[in-house]
Amino acid sequence: MPEEEVAEEGVLNPLQPEIQDPLLKEIIEENDLQADPSRDPLEQPAPLPDPDEVVDCVVIGTGAGGAPLLARLAMAGLKVVALEAGPWHDPRKDFATDEKAQAFLFWNDERLSAGEDPIAFGRNNSGIGVGGSTLHYTAYTPRAQDDDFRLQRDFGVGKDWPIGYEDLEAYYDELEQFLGISGPKNYPWGPTRKHSYPLAPLPLNGAAQLMQRGCEQLGIKTSPAANAALSARYYQEGIGWREACTNRGFCQAGCNIGAKASMDVTFLPLAANYGADIRPNSYVTEIERDASGAVTGVVYEQNGITLRQKCRNLFLCAGAIETPRLLLLNELALNSGQVGRNFTAHTGVQVWGTFPEDVRPYKGIPGALISEDTHRPKDADFAGGYLLQSIGVMPVTFASQAARARKLWGQAGRDYMRNYNHIAGINILGDCLPHDSNYLELAEEKDARGVAKPRIHFTAQENEKRMTAHAENIMRQIWEAAGATDIWAFPRYAHTIGTARMGHSGDDAVVDADGRAFDVPNLYICDNSVFPSALSVNPALTIMALSLRTADKFLEKAR
Amino acid sequence: MLTVGTLIGAAFLLLMASPHYPEGTVRALLATDLVTDATRDALQARLDAPVYEPQYLDGATYELLRAVAARLFPQPDRPENPIELAPAVDKRLLEGGSDGWRYDALPPDREAYRMGLGGIRDSAETMFGQKFLSLSDEQKDQVLAAVQQGTAPGDVWQEMSGVRFFEELLAELTENYYAHPLAQEEIGYVGMADVPGWHHLQLNELDPREPEEQVKL
Numbered sequence: 001m002p003e004e005e006v007a008e009e010g011v012l013n014p015l016q017p018e019i020q021d022p023l024l025k026e027i028i029e030e031n032d033l034q035a036d037p038s039r040d041p042l043e044q045p046a047p048l049p050d051p052d053e054v055v056d057c058v059v060i061g062t063g064a065g066g067a068p069l070l071a072r073l074a075m076a077g078l079k080v081v082a083l084e085a086g087p088w089h090d091p092r093k094d095f096a097t098d099e100k101a102q103a104f105l106f107w108n109d110e111r112l113s114a115g116e117d118p119i120a121f122g123r124n125n126s127g128i129g130v131g132g133s134t135l136h137y138t139a140y141t142p143r144a145q146d147d148d149f150r151l152q153r154d155f156g157v158g159k160d161w162p163i164g165y166e167d168l169e170a171y172y173d174e175l176e177q178f179l180g181i182s183g184p185k186n187y188p189w190g191p192t193r194k195h196s197y198p199l200a201p202l203p204l205n206g207a208a209q210l211m212q213r214g215c216e217q218l219g220i221k222t223s224p225a226a227n228a229a230l231s232a233r234y235y236q237e238g239i240g241w242r243e244a245c246t247n248r249g250f251c252q253a254g255c256n257i258g259a260k261a262s263m264d265v266t267f268l269p270l271a272a273n274y275g276a277d278i279r280p281n282s283y284v285t286e287i288e289r290d291a292s293g294a295v296t297g298v299v300y301e302q303n304g305i306t307l308r309q310k311c312r313n314l315f316l317c318a319g320a321i322e323t324p325r326l327l328l329l330n331e332l333a334l335n336s337g338q339v340g341r342n343f344t345a346h347t348g349v350q351v352w353g354t355f356p357e358d359v360r361p362y363k364g365i366p367g368a369l370i371s372e373d374t375h376r377p378k379d380a381d382f383a384g385g386y387l388l389q390s391i392g393v394m395p396v397t398f399a400s401q402a403a404r405a406r407k408l409w410g411q412a413g414r415d416y417m418r419n420y421n422h423i424a425g426i427n428i429l430g431d432c433l434p435h436d437s438n439y440l441e442l443a444e445e446k447d448a449r450g451v452a453k454p455r456i457h458f459t460a461q462e463n464e465k466r467m468t469a470h471a472e473n474i475m476r477q478i479w480e481a482a483g484a485t486d487i488w489a490f491p492r493y494a495h496t497i498g499t500a501r502m503g504h505s506g507d508d509a510v511v512d513a514d515g516r517a518f519d520v521p522n523l524y525i526c527d528n529s530v531f532p533s534a535l536s537v538n539p540a541l542t543i544m545a546l547s548l549r550t551a552d553k554f555l556e557k558a559r
Numbered sequence: 560m561l562t563v564g565t566l567i568g569a570a571f572l573l574l575m576a577s578p579h580y581p582e583g584t585v586r587a588l589l590a591t592d593l594v595t596d597a598t599r600d601a602l603q604a605r606l607d608a609p610v611y612e613p614q615y616l617d618g619a620t621y622e623l624l625r626a627v628a629a630r631l632f633p634q635p636d637r638p639e640n641p642i643e644l645a646p647a648v649d650k651r652l653l654e655g656g657s658d659g660w661r662y663d664a665l666p667p668d669r670e671a672y673r674m675g676l677g678g679i680r681d682s683a684e685t686m687f688g689q690k691f692l693s694l695s696d697e698q699k700d701q702v703l704a705a706v707q708q709g710t711a712p713g714d715v716w717q718e719m720s721g722v723r724f725f726e727e728l729l730a731e732l733t734e735n736y737y738a739h740p741l742a743q744e745e746i747g748y749v750g751m752a753d754v755p756g757w758h759h760l761q762l763n764e765l766d767p768r769e770p771e772e773q774v775k776l
Binding site: 093094095096097098099100101103106107108109110111112113114118119120121122123126203204205206209210246247248249250256357358359360362363364394395396399400402403404407409410411413414415417418419420421422445448455 | 577578579594595596597598600601602630631632633655656657658659660661662663664667700703707726729730733734736737738743745746747748750751753755756757758759760761762763764765769772
């Protein structure tokens with residue numbers, strides 16, 4: 001018998017007292033794992049799912065829509081399974097600081113972009129992998145303002161939300177604390193807050209300093225922005241300590257140190273801790289129903305094998321393209337006629353300039369400075385409004401945009417790009433109204449998986465055009481005041497929104513205010529497809545807030 | 560009114576019309592532990608790329624693509640070893656890779672490249688009565704400019720938008736070019752050397768490993 005065990009006999013205090021300090025605990029656990037990797041939970045072979053087991057909930061998608069509710073449902077003791085089309089990455093090992101090498105983060109199944117202002121997908125707005133698009137979001141996390149939910153009331157256009165700011169406020173509070181959002185002590189716009197951001201703002205990079213300078217001269221108020229990246233170490237339940245941001249500037253190509261609050265380092269480990277079964281590389285092809293129309297399970301492909309998972313409830317959280325695509329392919333929840341319709345995107349025109357100063361646009365959190373003075377501009381000839389954001393940029397993305405918009409090539413192209421270290425940008429993020437000509441449909445053409453490609457029609461209407469012109473004018477003035485030369489605009493639309501909207505009635509909406517499909521009692525949808533209007537802010541934080549709310553409403557009903 | 564500020568501004572424009580950086584910066588950094596293994600693997604593979612034989616495009620079409628790339632990214636500064644932009648296109652077409660979307664107005668990428676390169680070949684014949692590869696640099700540029708502006712002659716351009724095809728072609732070649740470590744040296748980009756993080760975010764302040772501009776008159 002080993003001596004240690006003998007020594008334990010008759011000892012009142014255990015030889016290894018419980019470690020209280022979470023940091024020390026983590027270090028000891030890491031050392032143990034290195035000594036014996038077979039104990040690493042990530043290294044264990046996944047047990048084969050029982051084909052006859054009926055779980056409480058299946059969640060399709062692990063991004064901002066799926067991950068928070070997955071954690072909430074698991075914490076309530078439900079048996080939950082998440083199906084994610086992409087792989088589970090180890091960012092520390094797998095993520096390169098190289099844009100091309102990181103292309104695996106984007107949903108690269110081809111989509112067809114139609115209309116007069118065809119939307120770019122892939123790296124512009126669509127992710128894949130455990131964590132979904134949050135793996136490549138910029139981490140810009142402003143709250144929507146209360147009037148964002150009421151465009152129809154205030155302007156007589158668009159569609160009001162069946163819920164409002166007051167329904168989401170508590171979730172915004174919770175998320176900002178949970179994710180460790182860095183932001184100013186007193187945020188200057190929107191309703192009064194109950195809490196300040198838990199962490200100080202991230203440092204202002206070159207573009208932010210220049211925008212601050214230009215705005216000051218024009219009397220436009222600015223503030224350090226809210227970013228879901230840590231300005232100091234932060235303890236995350238289910239994960240341990242997350243390290244502070246090192247100003248890599250690479251948020252849009254994946255954070256390799258866990259400083260950015262993507263779902264894979266926040267809600268998903270929390271969910272897994274409470275027993276959620278997260279299955280990567282699982283691409284859903286069919287949603288099965290019984291005679292009454294209720295969902296009974298899903299069929300998915302995992303590593304070339306077709307599998308079935310039965311469930312009592314389904315949460316569809318695949319984003320505003322894949323969610324309606326799955327509904328259309330499965331002819332599910334189509335009675336309102338709104339699936340695939342009301343497609344909107346944020347107005348997102350960027351203005352770039354060349355400065356005498358050394359800027360080095362690859363350093364620092366890209367969106368460090370914000371202004372919401374343009375939330376409802378007094379001189380507006382359009383409905384709604386927008387926010388202004390300074391932007392840093394990675395070289396390949398910038399060169400590609402310059403090639404498309406400025407049409408530069410040959411010696412002129414190379415000469416312009418030599419100015420890269422002197423370039424700074426501002427962009428907007430503005431509302432966008434639904435319109436009959438903007439929608440998603442299934443094309444005849446099939447993708448590599450043999451599934452009909454989605455075709456997305458988008459043509460900017462009068463409101464978007466006026467807002468973009470207003471914004472471009474202001475941003476050019478800011479850049480001139482800040483000392484820029486060679487100013488140019490890159491017309492762009494960001495995010496995918498609105499293709500399975502929520503509303504009061506199944507006559508003109510797909511889901512109700514709680515996210516439940518009007519047609520299918522045990523189908524819930526939660527991602528940007530349920531937004532009735534685009535809102536004048538980046539969507540990630542609001543999607544997460546809706547996700548927590550959807551889970552709470554579901555749990556209330558289940559009780 | 561002429562002020563010191565405008566004079567400094569004018570001097571800046573004169574000097575900075577195209578900032579230059581020392582050679583070898585990225586290559587030197589790749590040999591250090593300031594770069595992660597994953598990052599080094601990606602960049603070093605491009606530096607060490609062996610001579611490429613086309614696997615998807617036929618020999619003549621591939622040479623045409625190389626000749627077009629040589630005009631979109633002329634590299635008189637690298638006469639012996641230009642950054643090759645065509646291999647990544649050929650490989651992608653072979654694998655059927657996509658960046659997640661395409662203009663609905665264009666056919667699938669393989670078809671678009673087949674038609675587009677064929678269109679450039681035909682437009683060269685129509686405009687100058689010669690093969691694109693035999694044209695002078697100025698003539699080649701005239702053909703490419705006509706495609707970009709949607710004015711190039713030829714049946715292909717009746718079926719497919721030359722403007723959109725050119726935009727896609729230029730964007731892909733641009734991304735291939737600036738993904739290369741030598742092109743990143745050229746523009747003074749060292750963001751790949753990020754292991755220690757960046758500590759100097761103030762305008763005009765550099766971390767020690769960031770290259771300073773050289774003034775070239």
